[in-house]
Amino acid sequence: MANMRLDKNPMPEQEPNVRNKNFKEVALGYTAEMAIDEAKRCLNCKNQPCVSGCPVNVRIPEFLSLVAEGKFMEAAEIVKSTNSLPAICGRVCPQETQCEKLCVRGKKGDPVGIGRIERFVADYAMENAKEQAAAPAKNGHKVAVIGSGPAGLTCAGDLAKKGYDVTIFEALHTAGGVLVYGIPEFRLPKALVRREIATVEALGVKIIPDMVIGKCITLDELLEEEGFEAVFIGSGAGLPNFQKIPGENLMGVYSANEFLTRINLMKAYDFPNHDTPIKVGKTVAVIGGGNVAMDAARCAKRMGAETVYIVYRRSDAELPARAEEVHHAKEEGIVFKMLTNPTKILGDEEGRVRAMEVIEMELGEPDESGRRRPVPKQGSEYEMEVQTVVVGIGTSPNPLIKSTTPGLDTQKWGGIIADEETGKTSREGVYAGGDAVTGAATVILAMGAGKKAAAAIDEYIQNK
Numbered sequence: 001m002a003n004m005r006l007d008k009n010p011m012p013e014q015e016p017n018v019r020n021k022n023f024k025e026v027a028l029g030y031t032a033e034m035a036i037d038e039a040k041r042c043l044n045c046k047n048q049p050c051v052s053g054c055p056v057n058v059r060i061p062e063f064l065s066l067v068a069e070g071k072f073m074e075a076a077e078i079v080k081s082t083n084s085l086p087a088i089c090g091r092v093c094p095q096e097t098q099c100e101k102l103c104v105r106g107k108k109g110d111p112v113g114i115g116r117i118e119r120f121v122a123d124y125a126m127e128n129a130k131e132q133a134a135a136p137a138k139n140g141h142k143v144a145v146i147g148s149g150p151a152g153l154t155c156a157g158d159l160a161k162k163g164y165d166v167t168i169f170e171a172l173h174t175a176g177g178v179l180v181y182g183i184p185e186f187r188l189p190k191a192l193v194r195r196e197i198a199t200v201e202a203l204g205v206k207i208i209p210d211m212v213i214g215k216c217i218t219l220d221e222l223l224e225e226e227g228f229e230a231v232f233i234g235s236g237a238g239l240p241n242f243q244k245i246p247g248e249n250l251m252g253v254y255s256a257n258e259f260l261t262r263i264n265l266m267k268a269y270d271f272p273n274h275d276t277p278i279k280v281g282k283t284v285a286v287i288g289g290g291n292v293a294m295d296a297a298r299c300a301k302r303m304g305a306e307t308v309y310i311v312y313r314r315s316d317a318e319l320p321a322r323a324e325e326v327h328h329a330k331e332e333g334i335v336f337k338m339l340t341n342p343t344k345i346l347g348d349e350e351g352r353v354r355a356m357e358v359i360e361m362e363l364g365e366p367d368e369s370g371r372r373r374p375v376p377k378q379g380s381e382y383e384m385e386v387q388t389v390v391v392g393i394g395t396s397p398n399p400l401i402k403s404t405t406p407g408l409d410t411q412k413w414g415g416i417i418a419d420e421e422t423g424k425t426s427r428e429g430v431y432a433g434g435d436a437v438t439g440a441a442t443v444i445l446a447m448g449a450g451k452k453a454a455a456a457i458d459e460y461i462q463n464k
Contacts, residue, residue: 006109055448090119149177151434154450247345281387423453
C-alpha cells in the first residue's frame with residue numbers, strides 16, 4: 001500500500017557546527033527502514049514522468065517497487081542496468097531539477113526522495129555484493145576514451161558491456177576527473193569513487209593515467225597508429241575563467257579549480273599526512289554562486305577560515321547552485337553577500353591580498369540567460385577586508401586537444417561542437433560529450449552524453 005505522507009523522510013546529517021570543521025560526509029544516508037518507507041511513497045505512475053527527467057533513463061518506478069519490498073540487491077541491478085555510477089549520482093545529482101521535478105507526488109507535497117533511495121541502494125549493493133560480474137566477451141573492436149570523469153567512465157562502461165576493448169586515457173595520476181579533483185570529500189567520499197571506478201574496470205576497461213592527449217600522443221595517432229576505430233572525448237572543462245579585474249595576480253588569489261584540486265585530489269585537508277598544504281587566510285571571499293563556489297566556500301571554512309563570504313552579483317533567487325548546497329552552506333556559517341560584484345583586488349606591500357573592492361548591484365531587465373541583469377549602483381563601492389580570494393565563475397575546455405587535432409570544430413569559447421543526440425563531431429569516428437562540449441555542467445548530464453555517444457559509436461562501428 002502506498003505511503004501517502006506529504007513530506008520526504010528527512011536525510012540524517014552531521015550537525016552544522018561539527019561538520020564545518022571536518023571533511024567527513026555531511027549526509028549520513030537512509031537506513032533500510034527509511035528507504036522502504038520512502039519508496040512506498042511512489043505511486044508507480046503508468047507514464048513514468050520521472051524516467052524522462054533522468055539523463056541516463058534509470059528505471060525509477062521499477063527499482064522503487066523492489067526497494068519497497070526490501071529487495072535491495074535486485075533494485076541495484078535495475079539501477080545499474082542504465083547507470084554505471086549510482087552511488088555517485090545518488091549523492092551529487094540535482095534530482096530536484098530532473099527526476100524529482102517531474103514526480104507526481106511533488107504536486108502536493110514533496111516528491112519521492114529518488115536520489116536518496118538510489119544512494120541507499122547503491123551503497124547497500126557495494127557492501128553486500130558477493131562478486132563482480134565477469135567481463136563480457138570481446139567483439140574485436142577497439143575504442144579510445146579521453147578522460148576518466150563521469151562522461152568518459154559512462155561511455156567506456158556502456159561500450160565494454162557490448163564487448164568493445166576500451167582504453168581510457170587520463171591526464172592526471174588517478175582516475176575520476178572532476179569526481180576526484182572538484183567535488184569535496186564531505187559531499188563525495190573518494191573511497192566510494194574508487195569503488196565505482198573499479199566496477200567499470202571489472203568490465204575489462206583499461207585506464208592509463210598520466211596521458212595528456214595532444215602532448216603524449218595525439219588524437220590522430222590513436223586512430224591511425226594505435227588501432228582505435230573511434231574516439232570519445234570526455235576531457236571536461238578544466239580551464240578556469242577569471243573576471244579580468246586588477247589584482248587577480250596577487251598572492252592569495254586562487255581559481256576555484258586550483259583551490260579545490262589542492263584540497264581534494266592533493267589532500268591539503270590532511271596536512272601534514274599529505275605534504276601539499278594550502279594557505280587560507282582568516283577571511284575568505286569566494287566569487288560566484290554555483291555549486292563550485294559553494295564547494296570552495298565550505299572547504300575554506302573547514303580549512304580554518306573564520307569568516308567566509310560568497311560574493312554574488314545577483315540575488316538569492318538567481319543563485320545557480322543546488323538549493324540543498326546553499327542551505328548546507330548557510331547552516332555551516334557561510335556569509336552570503338548578494339547583489340555584490342568585485343571591481344578590484346587590493347594587495348599589501350609584499351604583494352599579498354589584503355582587501356577586495358566591491359560595488360553594490362541592482363537587478364534590471366532579464367538577459368539572454370533569462371535571469372535579471374545586474375546593474376551597478378553608482379557610488380556604492382566599498383572595501384571588504386580579506387586575505388584569500390577564490391574565483392569560481394566557471395570554466396572552459398582546455399584548448400590542447402583542439403590545437404593538436406586538425407578539423408575538429410569548436411565554439412568560440414572553446415567547447416567542442418558535437419551533435420546533442422549522438423556526440424558526433426566534425427571528425428569522422430570522433431565523438432565528444434560532457435563539459436568538453438557544454439562547458440561546466442552536472443555529473444549526470446555528462447553521464448547522459450557519454451551514454452548517447454556510446455550508442456552512436458556502437459552503431460558507427462557496426463555499420464562500417
